[in-house]
Amino acid sequence: MSLKIRLARGGSKKRPHYTIVVADARSPRDGRFLEKLGSWNPMLAKDNAKRVELNEDRIKHWIANGAQPTDRVLRFLAEAGIATRDAKNNPEKAKPGKRAVERAAEKAQKAADAAAAAE
DSSP: OOEEEEEEEEEETTEEEEEEEEEETTSOTTSOOSEEEEEEOTTSOTTOTTSEEEOHHHHHHHHHTTOEEOHHHHHHHHHHTSSOOOOOOOTTTTSOOHHHHHHHHHHHHHHHHHHHHHO
């Protein structure tokens, strides 16, 4: 049985509140879980101490027993100093899309035409 430390969504529409749980990887997101390990409230300010709450002892216990944290939970654990997260590098992400490149070229062409007409 593979275990995941992941988020289970709660709260009302457009007011999310997440519980950090350890669950079987096959169970649904908000379904059965083994234990609650903390919470995350994205509605609070980023500097608020209650935004992310973790039960560090139990998280360390589950990681020692083979539970794998998801990427978002791993970010919280890295901020708390419980686990390490490798920095990701995607140089393609920062490049503009095809339409943006076309619009920029079109704008540059119009500016060049206007400059030529002014001369």
